[in-house]
Amino acid sequence: MFLALAEMRRAKARFGMLIVSIALLVFLILYQQSLRNGLLNSFIGAITTQSAPVLVYSVDGQRVIQGSVITPDAEALVASAEGVGEMGRLAQGTFSVTTSEGAFDASLIGYERPSLGAPETLTEGRLPAGPDEAVASDVDAADGFDIGDVVTVQPGGLEIEVVGLAKDAQLNAGPTLFVTYPTYLDAVVAQNPDAGEPPPNVIALAPADGVSDAELVANVNAQSDDLDALTKDDAARETPGVSQIQSSFLIIFALYALVVPCITGLFFLIVTFQKAAALTLLRAVGAPARRLVGALLIQATAILGLGYLLGVLLYAPVSQQRLGGIALSFETTAVVVWALILGAGGLLSSLFAARRVLRIDPIRATTGAGVGA
Amino acid sequence: MNDRPIALDMRDVRKVYRVGDSDIVALDHATLSVERSEMVALVGPSGSGKTTLCSIAGGILSPTEGRIVVGGEDITGHSESQLTSFRQRKVGFVFQSVNLVPFLTARENLLVVDELGRRTGAAARERADELLDDLGLTDRSKNLPSQLSGGQRQRVAIGRALMNDPELVLFDEPTSALDTELGAQVMELIRSEVTSSNTAAIVVTHDERITDYCDRSVNIVDGKLQAA
Numbered sequence: 001m002f003l004a005l006a007e008m009r010r011a012k013a014r015f016g017m018l019i020v021s022i023a024l025l026v027f028l029i030l031y032q033q034s035l036r037n038g039l040l041n042s043f044i045g046a047i048t049t050q051s052a053p054v055l056v057y058s059v060d061g062q063r064v065i066q067g068s069v070i071t072p073d074a075e076a077l078v079a080s081a082e083g084v085g086e087m088g089r090l091a092q093g094t095f096s097v098t099t100s101e102g103a104f105d106a107s108l109i110g111y112e113r114p115s116l117g118a119p120e121t122l123t124e125g126r127l128p129a130g131p132d133e134a135v136a137s138d139v140d141a142a143d144g145f146d147i148g149d150v151v152t153v154q155p156g157g158l159e160i161e162v163v164g165l166a167k168d169a170q171l172n173a174g175p176t177l178f179v180t181y182p183t184y185l186d187a188v189v190a191q192n193p194d195a196g197e198p199p200p201n202v203i204a205l206a207p208a209d210g211v212s213d214a215e216l217v218a219n220v221n222a223q224s225d226d227l228d229a230l231t232k233d234d235a236a237r238e239t240p241g242v243s244q245i246q247s248s249f250l251i252i253f254a255l256y257a258l259v260v261p262c263i264t265g266l267f268f269l270i271v272t273f274q275k276a277a278a279l280t281l282l283r284a285v286g287a288p289a290r291r292l293v294g295a296l297l298i299q300a301t302a303i304l305g306l307g308y309l310l311g312v313l314l315y316a317p318v319s320q321q322r323l324g325g326i327a328l329s330f331e332t333t334a335v336v337v338w339a340l341i342l343g344a345g346g347l348l349s350s351l352f353a354a355r356r357v358l359r360i361d362p363i364r365a366t367t368g369a370g371v372g373a
Numbered sequence: 374m375n376d377r378p379i380a381l382d383m384r385d386v387r388k389v390y391r392v393g394d395s396d397i398v399a400l401d402h403a404t405l406s407v408e409r410s411e412m413v414a415l416v417g418p419s420g421s422g423k424t425t426l427c428s429i430a431g432g433i434l435s436p437t438e439g440r441i442v443v444g445g446e447d448i449t450g451h452s453e454s455q456l457t458s459f460r461q462r463k464v465g466f467v468f469q470s471v472n473l474v475p476f477l478t479a480r481e482n483l484l485v486v487d488e489l490g491r492r493t494g495a496a497a498r499e500r501a502d503e504l505l506d507d508l509g510l511t512d513r514s515k516n517l518p519s520q521l522s523g524g525q526r527q528r529v530a531i532g533r534a535l536m537n538d539p540e541l542v543l544f545d546e547p548t549s550a551l552d553t554e555l556g557a558q559v560m561e562l563i564r565s566e567v568t569s570s571n572t573a574a575i576v577v578t579h580d581e582r583i584t585d586y587c588d589r590s591v592n593i594v595d596g597k598l599q600a601a
Contacts, residue, residue, distance in 0.1 A: 002481075002485070003474075003477075003485065003488065006476060006477055006481060010476040010477075010517070011476060275476070277470075278473075278474045278475055278476070281468070281472065281473075281474065282474065282485070282489070284433055284460070284466060284468070285461070285465075285466055285486065285533070286457055286458065286460040286461025286462070286464075286486075286490065286537075287457070287461070287489045288454065288457050288458075289457075291489060362433050362457075362460075363428055363433050365433070365466070365468050366424045366427070366428055366468060366469070366545060
């Protein structure tokens with residue numbers, strides 16, 4: 001401890017620069033973690049937030065709600081599948097709307113039964129109790145989608161009042177409103193009086209007692225090659241673009257997970273070489289190798305800890321901001337998981353320097369040579 | 374010699390290095406005893422085995438043959454970790470080149486000796502201050518080695534070597550980096566500290582003038598000791 005802290009005190013600039021480097025990398029990692037989660041939430045938050053455990057698309061829809069069309073025949077096939085406990089229609093469309101804050105393209109999701117398609121939990125307010133009411137995503141509250149705000153569908157002028165807010169319930173990275181099925185139909189008619197009643201896009205299902213979600217999915221898919229049933233989580237995961245986003249970020253994160261330990265390891269390796277003569281001297285005058293390795297690991301722990309703490313302090317305020325239409329949030333799980341990954345990786349990489357310390361031969365003190373000599 | 378206790382007793386010590394297919398004898402059946410408060414000059418040309426002898430006496434190097442006893446402790450068969458502990462407890466070193474830890478102040482360079490073993494805390498701090506005072510370095514105690522002159526650095530190294538009240542102090546060319554006047558001052562200081570601390574010392578040198586400060590001289594040529 002004495003050696004470790006004394007060296008850090010005397011070489012503030014050198015150790016400080018490493019701490020700042022690690023802090024910036026930690027900030028980047030955590031910020032991108034928030035960005036990734038925010039991006040995914042903005043694309044598929046509405047699917048994970050809604051209450052139906054199983055969603056049935058048409059195969060032609062390619063797992064995009066708006067692209068899927070359920071014909072009456074297909075609906076009947078779903079209804080007759082074994083294990084169906086509860087069933088309801090879901091429809092979704094993109095509408096031009098205006099609020100007190102401006103004009104937007106908003107997704108309206110119409111559900112037939114609140115238990116099959118309405119948001120599972122609300123952060124504020126209530127579910128629609130009648131026509132022309134909606135639950136919005138809390139992310140969009142500041143854009144005129146807060147409780148009490150009125151959203152007007154254009155053209156047509158249908159006015160919908162926001163009565164509740166759900167957390168991270170966006171679809172396609174835009175404002176999203178959950179409305180009852182009749183309200184959805186009213187919006188379609190308001191926008192295009194000649195449209196007639198559109199077919200549902202998706203059928204929402206809940207399994208009967210004793211039937212699992214996976215069994216229900218298999219039963220529905222066995223009914224017809226035109227039906228594409230998915231559990232809620234699979235529906236979110238299989239939405240086009242999601243896996244690409246996840247795999248892209250995974251590669252970025254994997255690189256980060258290598259870079260931080262590499263920087264830490266290289267730093268301590270360089271420092272070990274630089275102070276080779278001093279370490280050799282200490283070994284010669286009776287310093288046990290483990291004591292010198294201990295000092296090195298204390299420094300590595302302190303630097304990683306301080307760097308991480310500083311990185312989190314930089315990240316915390318930025319994580320509360322919005323990036324375009326994407327709402328970021330402080331990812332506590334990511335902070336803990338990355339602390340473990342980078343801490344373990346950093347300490348492991350420091351062992352390369354520790355190995356050099358263990359190989360110091362004190363006899364070199366008599367010749368003035370150091371670790372690498 | 375009189376009846377002062379023996380601090381170092383080396384008997385028939387050989388050190389052989391294997392280089393390729395041939396053996397190089399660095400130390401050939403060397404026998405040497407040094408008493409407490411005695412200062413022995415080890416004189417010889419480069420490559421004669423001076424540093425090897427000191428390294429073996431100080432437990433940095435293990436002999437190929439022979440027996441070494443320092444302060445009553447037979448270190449002949451010591452393991453590496455036992456030798457490390459032995460060096461920490463019973464030997465003081467002043468090396469020819471690097472002697473101080475650059476990121477520690479003069480006082481910390483002395484205290485680090487205590488930190489490496491069983492810490493004594495306040496007693497060590499008191500001892501360090503006492504040594505720095507003896508060495509005329511009290512006003513330099515907070516200076517880093519880079520802020521000290523060559524002579525001051527060497528004095529700090531002497532203090533560090535004496536910090537653990539060693540049985541034996543080994544000085545390897547302690548004045549080689551100093552001018553004549555400063556070299557003489559450092560040798561007087563070494564003489565005085567060795568006497569006052571009742572420790573044994575070997576001073577490796579090839580400078581005949583250094584021998585004047587020692588009780589006796591021993592020559593070494595091709596690894597063989599010869600009384601001067």
